[in-house]
Amino acid sequence: MFAYVVKRLLAGVLVLFLVSMSIFLLFWYGPNEPARVMCDTKTSNRCNAERLDRFTEELGYNNAWYAEYGDYVKGVFVGRDITVAAQTTRCDAPCFGLSYKNGKPVWEDMKDRLPATFSVAIGGATLYLLLGVPLGVAAARRRGTVQDKALVSSFLFLSSVPYYLFALLTWLFFSLKWEVPLIGDTGYVPLTESPTAWFGGLALAWICLGIFGCTQYTRYARGAMVEALSEDYIRTAKAKGLPTRTVVYRHGLRAALVPIVTIFGIDFGTLLAGTIFTERIFDIEGIGLWSLRAVMQRDLPIVSATALFSAVVLIMANLIVDLVYSILDPRVRLS
Amino acid sequence: MSSTEPFLVVEDLTVRFPTEDGLVTAVQDLSYSVEKGKTLGIVGESGSGKSVSSMAVLGLHDARTARITGSIRVDGQEVVGLNEAGLRKLRGRQIAMIFQDALAALHPFYKIGGQLAEAYQVHHPKATKREARRKAVEMLDRVGIPQPDRRVDDFPHQFSGGMRQRAMIAMGLINDPSLLIADEPTTALDVTVQAQILDLLQDLQSEFNSAVIIITHDLGVIAEMADDVLVMYAGRGVEYGPGKEILTRPQMPYTWGLLSSVPDVTGDTDSKLIPIPGNPPSLLNPPTGCAFHPRCVHSDKVEGDLCATTMPAFEQGNSGVRHLKRCHLRDPEVIFEREVLPVIAPELLEEK
Structure with a gap:
């Protein structure tokens, strides 16, 4: 296990070296x-x-x-x-x-913007996982029923809406029409400065990322769960007399988590590397918005630093996915 | 009721699955019974309804996708229509099932010991983790896993094929069930291991005095294990009786076909392997009359087109003993001795 981690880390460093040189060249x-x-x-x-x-x-x-x-x-x-x-x-x-x-x-500016991007990414990802996985599991358990079909088709529709339009609608409804409390002016205020302003400023971005992302994760989770629930070992679990809850979660979801985690790792890495749309729309001074501006101003050191940062984040995400994967699946761990 | 009736009684069991293409009748009007300490062998091709009918005994079919009628009584208790909570008490406790391909049937992410302990704890809620684990080790030892206290912490993929099937059996027997259903328990194993597993099942059966249903398409397994034999074709029973009777004096051309398809390693090379022509019928659109008639080489011996128009009754033949067959042939014994035996086992005739 340890040797495996070291090997992967070394490979990661090599990739980073090549990426940084490519960007530089x-x-x-x-x-x-x-x-x-x-x-x-x-x-x-x-x-x-x-x-x-x-x-x-x-x-x-x-x-x-x-x-x-x-x-x-x-x-x-x-x-x-x-x-x-x-x-x-x-x-x-x-x-x-x-x-x-x-x-x-460059780093001085960058380190001020990292917390904004991390806040957006972590909040959004948490929300879409918390919404998407349970919905997907519920849909898989009711596979073929009217509820399942309604959920799948409405989510397909939702995910076909362009993201910027969706973001705009989120803002219109949540902020202007319904005036949901706690949602304040969008923008980033450090958590340490004012937790309520931090929350209020990011809430819309989270809702937007959360709902939009959960349409995908519902699909992934549903697919993974349908597959897991049709496995022989699920039949074995039922034949043992286990309660349905245990069969679905302990035996089914456990197996379905593996593909979900794999996709999530890469997805979350991409989110951390900069949620350009979200930051731009909701005016959050994060890495994404910063790099966008740097590109327009042809500020090369910033552009190359953000490119390098994306590479670091994605390589780390891949490494973590592989490690989590080997924790989840004992067959990977030992071979 | 339970004192006079056999432990498991299946009566007129019909299992249908509505699909987009129509209603699939996987099992129709199936009846059999098994007493404690006895073994019933169910034989048939893939898709003949062997597994579907046994899964119905555990109530494993999804109520939303399967329509089940008839009666299944386990120790006098009706299983058809029983609610989920009632079924859960039966499953794993009174009836255990061993599946084929233990690698797929065991959860790849949990240790063998954990999976055994889980089966024990669900029916012994007061048992501590330690007790359940001790029980798991004990069962692994019982089924002949070497160093069970160490192997209990292995994952299924670290076991060999035979050991996985043993672990599967240990899991099935951990709650001393009165009925054990073994669904092709030896199909995925090589022959030497097959024999060991069958021996093990027999030993354990005599030890626990449980009723056993063994589902297989291997007549060798049947000859070795079964007291009674039920031959299934296209969802129905086509021949049912004591094992010896069925194997030595079969009265139904499908059973003859099964016997002719068994390679005989001990016999001389004059005996021929004759496959049954054609394919198993569609359960969506079964043939009219006898379901086997399109593949039957003896249907010309039945007057008129009875085979193609009328489903034969499942009734007692001429042999006298409890031996049911579903066939229009008048004198199957004569045809078997004159036409079938000389081809598949000429040495038996010479002895006579």
Whole structure:
């Protein structure tokens, strides 16, 4: 087991190394003028060819890529000093460079936005799991009945609605029409600052993600459960005289959890990497919204940092899924 | 009532499944009985209704998908129409079932010991975990699992095929059931292990004095185990009587067909393997008359088209003893001796 974890971690590190290098090279050889943004900012939009050359030189774009990449990696682990326009900024580890737009170390901005994204993702995922799995189990137990068909078809309809429209409707109904208490102005307020404002600001985003995501999870859970309940060992469990509840949950759901966990791990990783739509619609200053803005402003260090962050999160999610999988299924554990 | 009646009595059992294509009649007008300490063998091809009828004894069919009529009495108690709570008391306690393919029938995520203990605890709610575990170890020991106190913590996939089937049997017998239904208990096993499992079942049966139903398509298993034999075809009983009688003096062409399809390792090579032509009939749209007539090579010996038009009654033949058959043939004994025996077992005739 331990050797397995170590092996997977090492593989993860290797993948991260390759991903970070690819991102770096992509931006290095990409069809753009990376120094243009910083040149514009520092010279109050009076950037000319000569100044652009100077910034290109200062940012290191005239050096060999591997030398710069080495500096970049070193910065990530131990930090480094970056000198631009005769001004030296200390960039502490993990250093992903300085924002071309505001000149601040990328990590400083990033660490302020992580809690917002994590709050949105964890709340939304909790809600869609809590709604989706029990609904899916209930539907599987009533497979073929009118209730089951009604649920499946209405959820299919719901999941065909474009997400932004769905989000808009959520906002219109929950916030404006019904004026549900506790739902405040959308936006992110740190939990430590004001728990009620934190909750109120994120509630709509959670509801939106929760309901939209639960349509998928109801389908997954229903499918997994239908399959599990048709297994021979379910018949054995019934033949033992076990109560229906034990048969369905202890024997059925336990087996159905494996595929659900697998999908959830990857899904949740994607959520953590940035819920761009949700953050944009509900005006939550998280990683997603931040990276979206960075792309539009061509703020390369931020774009590459968020890309790298996504990779880290997805690799971690995969690793955790594999570990959970081996806990759930003893056949994986021992082979 | 229960003192005079056999332990299990099945009367006119009919099991139907409504499907989108129509009503599937999986079992029709099936009657049999088993006494304590006796073994009934149910033989037939796949889809003949063997498993469906036995699952009805445990009430395992979903009430929403199966329509069951007739009567099943276990120790005098009616099972058909019994509520879920009543069924749960019977299942695993009075009637236990052993399934084929123990790898699929055991839960892959739980330890063998846990699954056995669970079966014990559900009917002994006062038993502690430790007692249930001790009982599980004891049962594993009883069915011949080596080092049971260690193997009790193994998962099913760590057991060999034979050991899994033994564990399955241990689980079935953990509450001393009065009736054990073994649904093709040896199908997934290799022959040497098959013999061990059958021996084990026989030993345990004499020890517990339980009634046993063994479902199989293997006539060798029947010859080894069964006191009584019920041959099923297309959901109905077609021949029913004492095992020896059925195997030596069968009166129904389908049973002859089954006997002809058994390879004989001890016999000489003159004996031939003759498969039954055709396929089992559709239960959605069964043939008119005798369900077996489209595949029957002897139907020309029956006057007119009786076989194709009239379902033969399930009645006593000429042999005198309790031996029911469902066939229009007038003199099946003569045809069996003259036409069937010489082909499938010529050495038997030479002895005569």
